[in-house]
Amino acid sequence: MRHPSSPPRRRPSGLRRPRISGLAAAQTLTLLTLATLATGLPPLTPAAWAIPEAPVEFCRTYPDAPACAGAPAPCGTCHTTPPNRNSYGAAVAAKLAPGVERPLSKEVFLLRLPEALHAVDEADSDQDGVSNVEELAAGSLPHDPDSRPTYPVCDAVQERAVKRFGDTDQVWGYNVCGYDAVYAFKKATLDFCGRSATRAEIASYAASDNREAALAALLDSCFDSEWWQGPDGVLWNLANTRIEPIASVKSGDDAGPIPLADYLDDYNLFVWTQIDGHDARDLLTADYFVERGDGTKKTAGSLKLTVVKRNPIEDYQKRGFGKAQLVDFSYRAGMITARWFLMQYVMFTAVPRTAAAQAYRAYLGLDIARMEGLHSVAGEPLDWDAKDVKRPECASCHATLDPLTYPFSRYEGIGGGVGGSVGFGPGKYLPYSYNPSRLERFVKTDGPKVTETPEEGVLLGQKVKDLVAWGKVAANSDAFARKLVLDYWQLLIGEPPRPSEMGEFNQLWQDFKTTHKYSVEAMLKALVRTEAYGVP
Amino acid sequence: MRRRVVAGWLRAAALVGVVVFATGCGDDKDSDTDKDAGAEVDTGPAKEPSREMVRSNRPRVRFKGGRRMATDLATALNLPRGELCKELGKFDCVDFVHNVALGGVEPYELGVREPLDQASVTTPIAVDRVALAACGQRAKLDFDTPESAFLFGDLAAATDATREAALKVTANRLYDQLLRRDANVDETAALVAFWDTAKAAAAKGADSATLARDYATLACFAVATSEEALFY
Known part of the structure; x- marks a missing residue:
C-alpha cells in the first residue's frame, strides 16, 4: 500500500517485467526444457562462460540495475568462482543459444546473452519467492535466498496484513513499502526542530487532510528555531x-x-x-x-x-x-x-x-x-x-x-x-x-x-x-547547487545518495537552481518529500 | 528491544543487568524479527503481533545525538534541560563533557567540525550516563515529594496490596513520556515482572522505599536507552 501523495515508484527502465501470465510462462518454460532435453546437447563447459565482457553486456541489458551503477556488474552476479556458476548463472547458461555448438565464440555469446538473461527474468533461481528480474531491479542477489528485496514483496505482504488487521500502520507502525508520511513528520520534527514530536502533534498530523501542507508548516516553524x-x-x-x-x-x-x-x-x-x-x-x-x-x-x-x-x-x-x-x-x-x-x-x-x-x-x-x-x-x-x-x-x-x-x-x-x-x-x-x-x-x-x-x-x-x-x-554553476544540496542530503539522510536515489537527488539540485530559485528552505521542503527521506 | 548497559559506577549496578533481562530480551522471536525488519516495530497494545515482517529496503536508523536526546529526556521527565546531567555537579554532560562522543562538534578549539562518522567507544557509556542521571533525578524528586510527583507518584505511595497496579501505571507512563506511545501488553508485563527481579537482587535489608526508588530509576533507564528512544 502506498501513500496516495507519494511519488510513483518507478521500476528501472531496463527492468520492465514482461507481462506473461503464469500459465504462459509455465508453458514456455516447459517447452524450452523439453527442447533442451530433446537436442541431447552435452553440458556446457564452464570455460565457455566466464567471459570478461559479460558484465558489460549484462549492464547493457539492465542499465538501471543497482549492480551496474558506475561499473560493470560484479562477476558474482552469475558466478561463484569464475568460471563456476551460481544458480542464477546456471539458469542463464541453460537458456543461452540452445542448439549452438559449444564452446560458443565470444561474438555468439555476447549476441545471445541478452535473450538468455531475459529468458530467466521471471524465474526464481534462488527459490526465495522473488523473481530474478525483481531482484536485479532492487539490487538484491538473484542467486542468494538470504538476499531479498523489500518492495517487490511489500504489496503482497501488506495486502495480507490489511485483510487481517485492516490497517498496516497499526500492525508495524511504519510503512516500509512507500512514502510514510507520519514517519517523515516524526523524522522532520527531530531533524529540523531538534526534538521528538508529541503524541498530540503526531495525531493532529495523521488526521490532517493536507499532510503536505502540514509538513511544510512544521518546517516553516522549525526554520525559525534556535535549533536550526x-x-x-x-x-x-x-x-x-x-x-x-x-x-x-x-x-x-x-x-x-x-x-x-x-x-x-x-x-x-x-x-x-x-x-x-x-x-x-x-x-x-x-x-x-x-x-x-x-x-x-x-x-x-x-x-x-x-x-x-x-x-x-x-x-x-x-x-x-x-x-x-x-x-x-x-x-x-x-x-x-x-x-x-x-x-x-x-x-x-x-x-x-x-x-x-x-x-x-x-x-x-x-x-x-x-x-x-x-x-x-x-x-x-x-x-x-x-x-x-x-x-x-x-x-x-x-x-x-x-x-x-x-x-x-x-x-x-x-x-x-x-x-x-x-x-x-x-x-x-x-x-x-x-x-x-x-x-x-x-x-x-x-x-x-x-x-x-x-x-x-x-x-x-x-x-x-x-x-x-x-x-x-x-x-551559477551546477557544481555549486549540487554541493549545497548534497550537504543537506547527507545531513538529513545520513549518507550520499545511493544509486537508486540518484534520480531524486539530481532532480533536487536541478530544481534548486530553477524551481526553488536558490532558496534552501524551498529545496528542503522538496527534500522531505523524497522517497529517500520518507520511506523507512 | 536490545539494551546497552555499561554502568559500573551505579549504586545499584547489579540491578542494571537485571533490567536487560527483564525488559529487553523477553522474546527471542521478536528480537530476531526486529533485527530483520530493519525498522522499529510496534505491534500495538491489543493486536496479535504479526510474524510476517517486511524488511526495510533502506534501513537508515540514526542515533539522535546528544542534544536531541537531552531535549527529549528533559521534556519526557519534566526536568530543566540545564540540570539534566552535570559532571562533578558543574559541567554539562551533553553540551560539554561528552559532546563529541554524543555526536556533537567542537570546531573552535578541538577542530572537530563534523560529527564522528561512527559512534566512539565511549558513546554508549555517555548515553547511559545521561539517561541514568536524568532518571535518577526524576525518581529522587518524585520519591522525596510524592505529592507533587510527575512520574512515580503511584509507586512511591504504593503498598504491597496496590503495588502491581502502581507498577502497571508506571510502565504505561514511562512509555507514554519517553516513547510517546502506549506500552503493549508484553512491554508492561516485562516492567511489572522486573519488580520481583529487582527485589531479589536488592541488597539484604534494603527497605521497600529504597527498592521502589531504585526500581523507578532503572525502569526509566531501560526505556530511555531503548533503540526506539535513542534512534530515529
Whole structure:
C-alpha cells in the first residue's frame, strides 16, 4: 500500500517485467526444457562462460540495475568462482543459444546473452519467492535466498496484513513499502526542530487532510528555531568545514591570544543565505556582511540577523580594527573575501593556491587533492611565483589550480613579502583588503615574474577577470547547487545518495537552481518529500 | 528491544543487568524479527503481533545525538534541560563533557567540525550516563515529594496490596513520556515482572522505599536507552 501523495515508484527502465501470465510462462518454460532435453546437447563447459565482457553486456541489458551503477556488474552476479556458476548463472547458461555448438565464440555469446538473461527474468533461481528480474531491479542477489528485496514483496505482504488487521500502520507502525508520511513528520520534527514530536502533534498530523501542507508548516516553524538557525545550530554547524574556525586566532568577542580575524561574520552570512528564501548564491556573491543580535554569538536576541553594508573605513570606525571587514564593496565575493577567509587561507602567500583550493572544495565540492574538478588550461601552469610547478607530476593539477588561483592574488592575507607597512595611505597596505599592487612586495620572496601574475583566471573552463567574477561563475554553476544540496542530503539522510536515489537527488539540485530559485528552505521542503527521506 | 548497559559506577549496578533481562530480551522471536525488519516495530497494545515482517529496503536508523536526546529526556521527565546531567555537579554532560562522543562538534578549539562518522567507544557509556542521571533525578524528586510527583507518584505511595497496579501505571507512563506511545501488553508485563527481579537482587535489608526508588530509576533507564528512544 502506498501513500496516495507519494511519488510513483518507478521500476528501472531496463527492468520492465514482461507481462506473461503464469500459465504462459509455465508453458514456455516447459517447452524450452523439453527442447533442451530433446537436442541431447552435452553440458556446457564452464570455460565457455566466464567471459570478461559479460558484465558489460549484462549492464547493457539492465542499465538501471543497482549492480551496474558506475561499473560493470560484479562477476558474482552469475558466478561463484569464475568460471563456476551460481544458480542464477546456471539458469542463464541453460537458456543461452540452445542448439549452438559449444564452446560458443565470444561474438555468439555476447549476441545471445541478452535473450538468455531475459529468458530467466521471471524465474526464481534462488527459490526465495522473488523473481530474478525483481531482484536485479532492487539490487538484491538473484542467486542468494538470504538476499531479498523489500518492495517487490511489500504489496503482497501488506495486502495480507490489511485483510487481517485492516490497517498496516497499526500492525508495524511504519510503512516500509512507500512514502510514510507520519514517519517523515516524526523524522522532520527531530531533524529540523531538534526534538521528538508529541503524541498530540503526531495525531493532529495523521488526521490532517493536507499532510503536505502540514509538513511544510512544521518546517516553516522549525526554520525559525534556535535549533536550526541559532549559534551552534544546524545551519551554523553546516558552515564549519567552510569556515574552519580556530579560537586561538579569533578577534572580537572571546578573542584568542593572537586575535587576527573574527569568524562570526562568516557564520552569520552563511546562515543568512540559507534562510527565509534568501538567494544561497550570495555565499559567493554578497557585497555585504551580516551581524547577529548585538554582534556576539552568545547573547539574547541571537536569532536576529541584520545585513550590514559598510565600507572598510566605516566598519573600522564602527567595530575597530580587530573586527572590521577591510575589502571594499566592489571587490567583495561573499564568504571568499571575508576577513576570516583571507586570514586563514591567503595568510602570507603571493599566489594563494590554498585559498582557491578551499573555495573550490568548500563551495563547489571539488577537491583537487583528490583529482576532482580538473579542467586543465592550455599552457598552464606558468609558475609565476617560481614554485617549480611545471614538473610533470605537479603540472597535472596545477594546470587547473593555478589559473583558478590568480584572481585571489590581489587580496591581502595577514601580510607577507618584503617591505611596506600596515596602515592607510601611500606606501602602506591593509591586511585582508583588495590591493592591486600587492604582488610587488613578493618579488624578493617569489621571484621577479610574480608581479606578472594575471588577475584573470579560469574557473570550470570559463575565463574570469577577477575574484568577483569567479564568485559569480561559481555560484551559477551546477557544481555549486549540487554541493549545497548534497550537504543537506547527507545531513538529513545520513549518507550520499545511493544509486537508486540518484534520480531524486539530481532532480533536487536541478530544481534548486530553477524551481526553488536558490532558496534552501524551498529545496528542503522538496527534500522531505523524497522517497529517500520518507520511506523507512 | 536490545539494551546497552555499561554502568559500573551505579549504586545499584547489579540491578542494571537485571533490567536487560527483564525488559529487553523477553522474546527471542521478536528480537530476531526486529533485527530483520530493519525498522522499529510496534505491534500495538491489543493486536496479535504479526510474524510476517517486511524488511526495510533502506534501513537508515540514526542515533539522535546528544542534544536531541537531552531535549527529549528533559521534556519526557519534566526536568530543566540545564540540570539534566552535570559532571562533578558543574559541567554539562551533553553540551560539554561528552559532546563529541554524543555526536556533537567542537570546531573552535578541538577542530572537530563534523560529527564522528561512527559512534566512539565511549558513546554508549555517555548515553547511559545521561539517561541514568536524568532518571535518577526524576525518581529522587518524585520519591522525596510524592505529592507533587510527575512520574512515580503511584509507586512511591504504593503498598504491597496496590503495588502491581502502581507498577502497571508506571510502565504505561514511562512509555507514554519517553516513547510517546502506549506500552503493549508484553512491554508492561516485562516492567511489572522486573519488580520481583529487582527485589531479589536488592541488597539484604534494603527497605521497600529504597527498592521502589531504585526500581523507578532503572525502569526509566531501560526505556530511555531503548533503540526506539535513542534512534530515529
